[in-house]
Amino acid sequence: MRNPLLVPDLRELIQGGEVHALRDFISDQHPGRVAELIEDLDDHDGDAFFGVLEARDRAEVLSYLDIDKQNRLVEAMPPQAAAELLRLMSHDERAALVNRLDEDFVDEVLPNLAQAERDDIRRLTSYEPSTAGAVMTTDYVTLPPHITVREALEKLRHEAPDRETIYYTYVVDHNRRLIGFVSLKRLILARRSAVIEEIMQRDVIFGRVDEDQESVARQIDKYDLLALPIIDADDRLVGIVTHDDAMDILRQEQTEDILKFGGVSPDPEADTAPYWQSSVLSVVRRRIKWLLLLFLAENFTFPVLEYFQWVTEPKRYPDLALFVPLLIGTGGNAGSQTVSTVIRGLALGEIKLHKSGRVLLRELLTGVCLGLILGTIGIAYAHLWRGQPWGVSSVLGLSLFGICVWANTIGAIVPLTARRFKIDPAVISAPFITTLVDATGLVLYFTIAIVLLGLTR
């Protein structure tokens, strides 16, 4: 969507100091596009362009820029200008920005703001990360229950410039307790003389300020909301979480899930652009702990193989050892399939714990079907392609069957158990299941070999 043709024209306007032409250009553009253009320009021109914008446009464009650029641009401003920018920014964005800025700089800037704004910033920056409180904004519209629709529309028009959204309004009583909700659509359709109390929806869907951000975002997704009101322990309205923040939260949670599933701890610092934001050292730190843990778990394959070493002695069945990677690899693959399915079902709330039995049955059945197919193919493969006698071939086939059933079973049981003990099931990664299947799969394999081939030590 970026337009490379615009950049040279813009550069000319900037270098010519054509302030009016630049401001005109802005008014036809989405702030996100303006931010892209600033990033396409070199730092010098980009900074000059940003400097030319009117304060309100600047406040809107800023949040679409790279986080590093945001910090740099704001910290280069005189304290008064930075304060004016903060005043005009949406309240959640500015709280996030203040959290990232240099503390000394913030101490210089804040005294330039009105008391109410300072309190708002202090309150919003004080919530626990990843809670509804930490992502909500406070620039929403409230209505008292007894005014008319005409008065409400007038209030909306008056407050619109400083509100993140005017499409949803919340009705509060004199203690700021949330008692109703009215959409702008309902307001527009209502009689001008109707009283808010008559037209409001009383059963409001809300979140709690200490609730997990993901659960709030899922509510917004589920009910197709533009915003979700957030209330405190006394049922007072303290903020709203908007649909675009919900999308950001879900994207971020999904990134975490896929990384965890691959066996990587997500970077708590990097929220918007996790790939490039983390240093190599932080990546190594977040990966090595899992690799070491898995190494420790995988190390049990050593004593298992050692214990059964006599089975693969030259006078016995040395070729059984050659199938080991194939067998445990297949088990790991089947386990990965199951665990990805179950983890996703849990994350979306499709799989409820009280249905664990049905999940297990379903995965067991799937494992039996997969095992029958792979087992049959395994026998044919070992006998026809690898020239093994029927005995060894049958051991492989039967083991493939067993390992598929087993991998499917633990691929379902382990994340379900994690959830039951309130551990995030996404930490049950594909590598974790694979590793678990490796050592146990080997025991299965050699036991089947000993029984089927009638071996004694």
Next chain:
Amino acid sequence: MRNPLLVPDLRELIQGGEVHALRDFISDQHPGRVAELIEDLDDHDGDAFFGVLEARDRAEVLSYLDIDKQNRLVEAMPPQAAAELLRLMSHDERAALVNRLDEDFVDEVLPNLAQAERDDIRRLTSYEPSTAGAVMTTDYVTLPPHITVREALEKLRHEAPDRETIYYTYVVDHNRRLIGFVSLKRLILARRSAVIEEIMQRDVIFGRVDEDQESVARQIDKYDLLALPIIDADDRLVGIVTHDDAMDILRQEQTEDILKFGGVSPDPEADTAPYWQSSVLSVVRRRIKWLLLLFLAENFTFPVLEYFQWVTEPKRYPDLALFVPLLIGTGGNAGSQTVSTVIRGLALGEIKLHKSGRVLLRELLTGVCLGLILGTIGIAYAHLWRGQPWGVSSVLGLSLFGICVWANTIGAIVPLTARRFKIDPAVISAPFITTLVDATGLVLYFTIAIVLLGLTR
């Protein structure tokens, strides 16, 4: 959020036939909540409740119900009532419903609708699945450029009941070409006598009707939009995709990504509740093809081990064989970590192809760091815990180093290459990389052993 206390009360109202009380109850509830209550009731009471609702409420509640329940409820209606329901539903929801309903039933229902509605349904059901056309809706508001803000607000008020959103309006010329965009906020803030043309934003962010649904959803996410206008090949406005649909699309794409990453082909039929909707047979079908493909790939470990069998003969180093699962397991784990990171970076557009070199360098560096740590630990582990001589211990340590670097490299190269050849990188699953590392890792291991231990055949 479900309220079990409400269900007995509702049941009483339904069985007492208290139509007015029920309708009153509805007006205070979000349609999504009403749908939950219907699902919490048994089928008989739930159907009766649904039957009592006013037509417009029914149209809103319907889309929040389970897909199977939706189909059943609609197909049980007389054709006229079903037609009335379709008339009142949002246009994208009804197109999706018509696509799912029994064809004979649809043939009975459609003649009861006006020509314009029939054409709309036919058009919306005709787009390729997973394109913007297939998910967009047509119940949006357009404005001509020359009317005043006052006239525009009047038009909005008039059309609001039948529009999915009135918060974004699109300005079109006499050929329906998209020439501008005005938010309701901007309308409310503008002078009543201003002309739309003066206040509209001219550089509209849009999608194309044949564009992939995910790319449309990502635009909505990126620019925090409530809706994205969709234009056809002649630049004419043909629909909009709303923020709630974008969230659904992203959730669905994410589900597909995590399943693919676990080595499962997603079910093309199941979009809303993938876990329970697919039959076990369809699950087996979608998993077995990957298992077989991976089995085929993994089978190359057999000739590799066979070729190097002499190294682990009793007179040589039999214990080298005991480290095989540990070694290739670790390689697979390191590969899974890298591939999950790179795939997610590609999916979010953070990793651009022209930065492939930097990605590769970064992953290589990470692999070297991880390899150094694991290699050192590997030597100590083999010597101290497993009582191996320094020679064998060094072989293991060096191999662990090599396999980490190698797994990180191919974990980055393979998805980047897939993207370059326009293959969805998400099909590069964790099992795929694990399998790839297994056979190649073994070659590395035995080669290092032969060189380091000075073996000759």
